[in-house]
Amino acid sequence: MSSASASAPSTSSSAPTAADLLDFVRRTAADTELIDSLPLDPEGRTWVRLEGPGGSEAWLIGWPPGTGTGWHDHAESQGAFTTARGTLTENSLTVRLPSGGWKTLELADGVDRERRLPAGEGRAFGQHHVHEVLNESGETHAVSVHAYYPPLPLIRRFSRSGAVLRLEQVERPEDWQ
Secondary structure, three states: EEEEEEOOOOOOOOOOHHHHHHHHHHHHHOOOOOOOOOOOOOOOOOEEEEEOHHOOOOEEEEEEOOOOEEEEOOOOEEEEEEEEEEEEEEEEEEEOOOOOOOOOOEEOOOOEEEEEOOOEEEEEOOOOEEEEOOOOOOOEEEEEEEEEEEOOEEEEEEEEEEOOOEEEEOOHHOOOO
């Protein structure tokens, strides 16, 4: 994996809503010059940090064929992402997890959702949203734009086996910046 830094214009000085974040990632994903500037690596995801609206954290991310995030959440942050190139798949859970005090949970039936997001499509989500994002293509890189507010305090990573979700790791900003 590799990273770099860039800026996109900020849109607001007040705390952005999930709708503001979605508007930002959609507009940024339509900036073909910015999207084309992202270095792509055939082996791993690449990313560039962007200036998001109202003090949000934003990222431009490149996804080689067959890559994904694994199951994770964004703690207390709300967010949005839009696919700028290619198609991404988001698998998510329609359940709010406890904020702490657990290592393993058994999920009820019917909590899984799958969403395919071709170029130009995205979504916003609230706090504690648990999902994984995948580029299932065997040949094509995907590129996406993500924004979070407040800036990510941590990411919890999970493994999943059937209905069992297990907390595996807690990452802090210093782990990915």
